Amino acid sequence: MAGNDSISLFDLPIGQEGKVSRAPVACSGAAAERELALRLVEIGFIEGERVRVVARTHPGGDPLAVRIGSTMFALRRCEAEQVLVAPLNDGGDALQREPMHAFNGPLSTAAAPTPKDVDRFGAGRRQPAPGARERRA
């Protein structure tokens, strides 16, 4: 179901509505990752659920506050990256949109995962969302 339009929840701009297109799955099979994926599903990150990033902290936009249902959860980057979302164009109102990582300075340095990051969060688990970063840049 995670089509070409899907991006990681971490990459969803502040204020934009998104729809979970792939619920967290534990690919690497590590116990900690399985537990995390399970908990994310338990608190409502399942396919079709609407989400919105309400706030991010400085610097790096990590952690981020995500509205889901009628509550909000603060997630760190490694948690948010377990969830894939499809940005919705209808839901997010244009006024609320703010540039991604508003307080970060250059996007290219702050947002791109370093090889170390990818490695740390479980190699091979996450396909970088095709087109997501290019579209933003």
Place this chain on the structure above:
Amino acid sequence: MSSATLALRLALLGNPNCGKTALFNLLTGSRQKVANYPGVTVDRKEGQFTTPSGKHFRVLDLPGAYSLNAASADEQITREVVLGTLAGEERPDLIVCVSDATNLRLNLRLVLEVRRLGLPMVLALNMTDLAKKRGIEIDLPALQRELGMPVVETVAVQRGGASALIARLEAALPAERPPPTGWPSPDIAEVSATQREVRRILAASVREPALDTRVDERIDRVVLHPVWGMLILAATLFLMFQAVFSWASLPMEWIKAAVGALGSLLGERLPDGILRSLLVDGVVAGVGSVLIFLPQILILFFFILALEDSGYLPRAAFLLDRLMGKVGLSGRSFIPLLSSFACAIPGILAARTVANWRDRLATIMIAPLMTCSARLPVYALIIGAFIPDTTVAGVFNLQGLVLFFLYVLGVVSALAVAGVLKLTLSRGAQHPLLLELPAYRWPHARNLMIGLLERARIFVTRVGSIILALMVILWFLSSFPAPPADASGPAIQYSYAGMLGRALEVVFAPIGFNWQISIALVPGMAAREVAVGALGTVYALSAAGNDVSEQLAPMLAADWPLATAYALLAWYVYSPQCLSTLAVVRRETNSWRYPLLMAGYLFALAYAAAFVTYRVALLVTGG
């Protein structure tokens, strides 16, 4: 029922932030008992109530849990209690699942999960007043049918808000207790299936207009802003500590006056002798000098409880996550550390909500560096005696500023220590934060009151037991043996306490502590605030007039050089001596290594800080 009390055991279970504890308070009122679960230090809150028809219930307020698939010690306890596998805890006869009616999407999954255990259950839809205000329509009969259990509406913050629940409790009990069931840990597919079931049930029984989050989000856009949010947080904490100092002054005057009056009353009525000395100098003066800080402790807790109730505390944790992550902590450590400002012990216990062991250990190790309220008496005494009560820059009280600086010094030191720990404890992968930021709510006066009363009770019990005992021991040490008939100095110089103080003075002289301070530090081992009472006792006894109603502060101001006062303040930023904290660390970490390490590093820091402060102050003041 074979049980002698004939009381039925009822357990309240629910997500965090569903108003479960408020409902518990409403049901049981002041008939509560807070203790620990055997072997662990998760709070066990039990209360009781009797229904209008005379049925007696014992209510257990289980720790908040998102799932039976436990991710924290709290959730583990909740699971073991409802499964009946926790040693020393009988399986409840009835479970009342508490759900936030405005957030059933999140809450109902746990209800379905617990339902599988086959225990008698009632679902309490809490905060229905709020749900109605938001236009959420819940079809109770339909929901009841779908869930197969009684569903009642409750408003935990309203008098009589639990009457529907109480009315349904008895009917919900089956004639026989169901047999115990196992609980196979679910996989993701099963959890997803349950989530779909939740959505199906909601579609069939709940009509919910699109949630209007505009107000909350407008607030959050400022409160969670990386710059404004941090400024608001700093201002909030600063105001909190200013309030602790300024609001408390009036009630503290009252307590001081009452203690003084009691002292002189006893002094007049009792015949001169050992008993009078014990009561007036030991008990009244000693305990009074500690009890006086109750207003400050309550004001601090008032702020912490109100901020927690309003939903602000987790947001502060969110803001600080990155900063704390730098030194190897998580934002989750913020709440335990904030509690440590009241007392390190609840803080260390609250560190159990930090799921990752290394994060938790780091949190525990630095918790004593947060300025606990037991240090407040010492700070208050010395600041009151040595820092002029003047206004700086038109608005700030200089005494308040110095106090704020001491708090900041503690926090900065804590971050530094955590940074060092990060280097020594090998770090694993990045840990999850996963923290709910619930909707903003007005704090509820009744729940604040119950929370504050609990704190007051803990403090007064402490004063009444351990501190009183230490005061009496100290009085004995400082009264005996009696001085020789031709003694020229104050009596205490010739006592055991005087001898001990003189012996310790050798260790503490390089950092400017006189023998009176050295004596006071000894009973301060049991509880830091006792040092003030001890100073009171030492000085009351050594003063020629023997007048306990005389204030301690001016006496110290006349007796101590400024450098000594500053050195003592610096010592108390780190002050290692609190046996109860070390005992709790021993229990929480299940090893002697960490409490010993903690005592060692705190002592080293305290001594070094006091030494540097004393020497620098001597240079500056030309001593």
